[in-house]
Amino acid sequence: xxLFGSALFAQKVNNDIEKGNEAxxxxxxxxxxxxxxxxxxxxxxNNTARFNLANALxxxxxxxxxxxxxxxxxxxxxxxxxxxxxxxxxxxAFIKEKDLQNGITFFEESxxxxxxxxxxxxxxxxxxxxxxxxxQQNQPQNKKQKPQQNPKQQKQPPVNKDMMExxxxxxxxxxxxxxxxxxxxxxxxxxEKDW
Numbered sequence: 001x002x003l004f005g006s007a008l009f010a011q012k013v014n015n016d017i018e019k020g021n022e023a024x025x026x027x028x029x030x031x032x033x034x035x036x037x038x039x040x041x042x043x044x045x046n047n048t049a050r051f052n053l054a055n056a057l058x059x060x061x062x063x064x065x066x067x068x069x070x071x072x073x074x075x076x077x078x079x080x081x082x083x084x085x086x087x088x089x090x091x092x093a094f095i096k097e098k099d100l101q102n103g104i105t106f107f108e109e110s111x112x113x114x115x116x117x118x119x120x121x122x123x124x125x126x127x128x129x130x131x132x133x134x135x136q137q138n139q140p141q142n143k144k145q146k147p148q149q150n151p152k153q154q155k156q157p158p159v160n161k162d163m164m165e166x167x168x169x170x171x172x173x174x175x176x177x178x179x180x181x182x183x184x185x186x187x188x189x190x191x192e193k194d195w
Contacts (some may be wrong), residue, residue, distance in 0.1 A: 032056040084113035100131040
C-alpha cells in the first residue's frame with residue numbers, strides 16, 4: 001500500500017470513529033456500536049475504536065461483550081491511561097452487575113496504572129463499603145436461618161485481603177497508642193533520686 005493509500009485508509013477509519021463518537025454523544029449507542037465495529041473491520045488493532053466500542057456496548061447493557069472488549073484493550077494497549085480507563089470501565093460493568101468483588105479488583109487495577117485517579121479511588125472505597133454492608137446483612141440472615149447448626153460446623157466467610165490488611169493496621173495503631181500511653185505514664189512518675 002502506498003503512503004497515500006495508507007493515509008486515505010487511516011482517514012476512513014478515523015471517520016468511522018468520529019461518526020461513532022457523534023452518535024455516542026447523541027445517545028444513539030446502536031449507531032455508535034456499528035461505526036466502531038466498521039472502524040475495527042478496517043483496522044482490527046485500533047484500540048481507540050475497541051475502547052469506544054466497549055463503552056457503547058456497556059451503555060447498551062451488553063456488559064459481557066463490553067468486558068471482553070475492555071480485556072482486549074488491556075491486553076494490547078501500550079498506553080497506561082488507556083489500560084487504566086479500561087480497567088475502570090470494566091469495574092463499572094461488574095458493579096452494574098452487582099459483582100462488587102470483581103468491581104473492587106478492577107478499580108484496584110485501574111489505580112495501579114493511574115494512582116492519581118480520584119474517581120477510581122472514590123469508587124473503590126464505595127464498592128468496599130457496599131461489600132462490607134452486603135456481608136453484614138448476609139451474616140444475620142444466615143444466623144437466623146440456621147440457629148440449630150453447631151458453631152463449629154459453620155463455614156467461615158472467605159477472607160478478603162484488603163479487609164485483613166485494614167484490621168491489621170487498626171490493631172497496629174491501637175498497639176502504638178497503648179505504647180504511647182504507657183510511655184507517658186512512665187515519664188510522669190518521679191525519677192529516682194540520684195544520690
